[in-house]
Amino acid sequence: MYLPKFLRISIFSGLLAILIVSCNSRVTLITHWKSDKIAIDSTTDSLADKNYEAYLMPIKQKLDDGMNVVIGYAEEPMRTQRPESLLSNYISDAYRRVASEFLGQPVDIAIVNRGGIRSDIRAGAVTIRKIFEIMPFENELSIIWLKGDKFMGILEHIADVGGEGVSGLRMEIRDKKPLNITIGGLPIDTERVYVIATNDYLADGNSGMVQFKTPEKRINTGIKIRDLLIDYIRKETAKGKKVQSVLDGRIKLVAN
Numbered sequence: 001m002y003l004p005k006f007l008r009i010s011i012f013s014g015l016l017a018i019l020i021v022s023c024n025s026r027v028t029l030i031t032h033w034k035s036d037k038i039a040i041d042s043t044t045d046s047l048a049d050k051n052y053e054a055y056l057m058p059i060k061q062k063l064d065d066g067m068n069v070v071i072g073y074a075e076e077p078m079r080t081q082r083p084e085s086l087l088s089n090y091i092s093d094a095y096r097r098v099a100s101e102f103l104g105q106p107v108d109i110a111i112v113n114r115g116g117i118r119s120d121i122r123a124g125a126v127t128i129r130k131i132f133e134i135m136p137f138e139n140e141l142s143i144i145w146l147k148g149d150k151f152m153g154i155l156e157h158i159a160d161v162g163g164e165g166v167s168g169l170r171m172e173i174r175d176k177k178p179l180n181i182t183i184g185g186l187p188i189d190t191e192r193v194y195v196i197a198t199n200d201y202l203a204d205g206n207s208g209m210v211q212f213k214t215p216e217k218r219i220n221t222g223i224k225i226r227d228l229l230i231d232y233i234r235k236e237t238a239k240g241k242k243v244q245s246v247l248d249g250r251i252k253l254v255a256n
Contacts, residue, residue: 083251091112
């Protein structure tokens with residue numbers, strides 16, 4: 001195909017420019033930067049788009065109606081702290097119960113990371129909104145089969161940080177070391193494979209629980225943690241039970 005001379009020159013010039021740019025090894029570096037804090041509060045109300053606010057209001061009202069549904073009642077305030085707490089005990093017990101129902105067989109242990117519990121429960125009505133505040137993430141329930149010798153590594157990490165939410169096991173911590181460990185009332189067996197309920201964040205080996213990354217087996221249930229808690233509380237409420245737990249010494253700090 002014949003191309004006019006001016007078109008051939010244009011194409012050649014374009015290709016040459018691309019070649020020159022692609023061969024340029026110059027690196028651009030950021031030498032400085034700055035940021036400004038922009039408050040999103042009542043001081044910015046005057047800047048709001050009133051028409052858009054009016055459009056969103058029915059949607060917000062519908063969401064509020066759903067989020068404010070009461071699903072249970074707490075007898076007393078429930079917080080999360082170390083080495084154990086009312087809230088972490090309650091949630092880890094819920095993990096183990098729901099995981100056992102999912103498998104159709106008993107789950108030995110449940111572990112909840114304290115840092116993943118993002119709010120407390122006040123005495124009184126517990127709403128769906130409160131569960132979203134406690135668990136704002138999209139984490140789901142995972143079930144792991146882990147041999148006892150590897151699980152010892154998990155317990156050593158829990159002892160090192162001063163405790164986490166656990167169910168199905170009891171242990172003491174002295175000098176950041178786990179002692180007198182029992183699972184289901186029996187001393188830990190390093191040769192046995194234990195069934196452990198946790199969330200997928202920990203199951204991926206995060207928060208120092210690296211042993212979870214190499215289990216004998218793992219199942220991701222697809223059950224969101226917040227849905228698990230909402231359903232669990234609703235079922236307990238239907239049985240006439242309150243949202244409550246006890247400090248039963250499942251993890252103890254022991255002095256020298």
